[in-house]
Amino acid sequence: FRQCYSTEDQATYLSQEIEDLFQDKKLVLATWIDLRKAFDKVWKEGLLKKLRNSRIKGRMYRWIKAYLHNRKARVHLDGLKSKKVLLRHGVPQGGVLSPTLFLIFINDLVAELPQGVKVAMYADDLVIWCTNEYATVATKLIQRAVDALTSWANRLSVSINTDKCSTKLFTLSPKQKAGTIKINGELLKDKQPTYLGVTFDDRLTWKQHINKAAAKARRKLAILRKLSGTT
Template sequence: MQAGVSHNMLKWIQNYLSQKTGKRRESRQAIFKDGVPQGGVLSPTLYLVFMNSIQNIIKHVKAALYADDLALICCEDSCGTAQVRLQECLTLLEQWTDDWAMTVNAAETTYSIFSLSTKIPNLRLRINNSLLEK
């Protein structure tokens, strides 16, 4: 990932992230190997730098990030073209999340259509083999 971070700062961040401990539900101390420390002062910034890389994989669709939510925005003359472009994007997003050992919660993923047309079809958009709800 490129974020304009110096080598020394990158090493410091790597050390910061490798020293994470916390308590699990069982109240036992544990070492966490993935993610950022919950409640850590750097955690929101590191998360946003990491998530910003999503915009490098998305083509023909605009992406808007807010906290841990992602909105994909596609403006096309036809719903068919929009469906193709969005599905391509969802497939790339699925691959990106697999590469980074993350998952998209398909149960909390929906789509909306805004159109001047009176006939609005249901799109067949999928992520992680789950059909998204309108």
């Protein structure tokens, strides 16, 4: 959301964190959390309460309240129009203020996490991680963080899509094995995560990411060759 900060910056930040900890002979346990339709599901009354707590009041507060409330939408298709539907949740998609309002809505998330857990977020792409010499200790800490995050989400009517959540242990030691991480009793998948378009493997070799990029390039090249009539 911030000027001059791109998805590449965020992915580089996370990868550099892991690389630095590898140098210290430590492991990193990371968990990716998917907030379901985060922009569309913002709890408006909860957002307004946070604005008041941030001492935003008077004309500015009333203007933002009017901006959020009584918004309606309809579908236009082939010259036909649907009935207008009241949008009870969310901040306006494409609105200039929407990114700032969304950040205000989620700005207390970090304070909910236990000490030793870091967080990175780009729009609604959220990842938390911690480091330790032992995977068992890291697993317990991340589980505590996930439980705290789940409680935060429940209070603010934020829905977590557990099917799209995953966890990954980054380590140079084959002896280290992560335990299980659960959200609301559901076991998270242990898989190679793709974060902001970058595939992270457990040793940061980037082999899978390079293979995916090369395969995609070959498919595009094949299409161009067909269009140009060459082989």
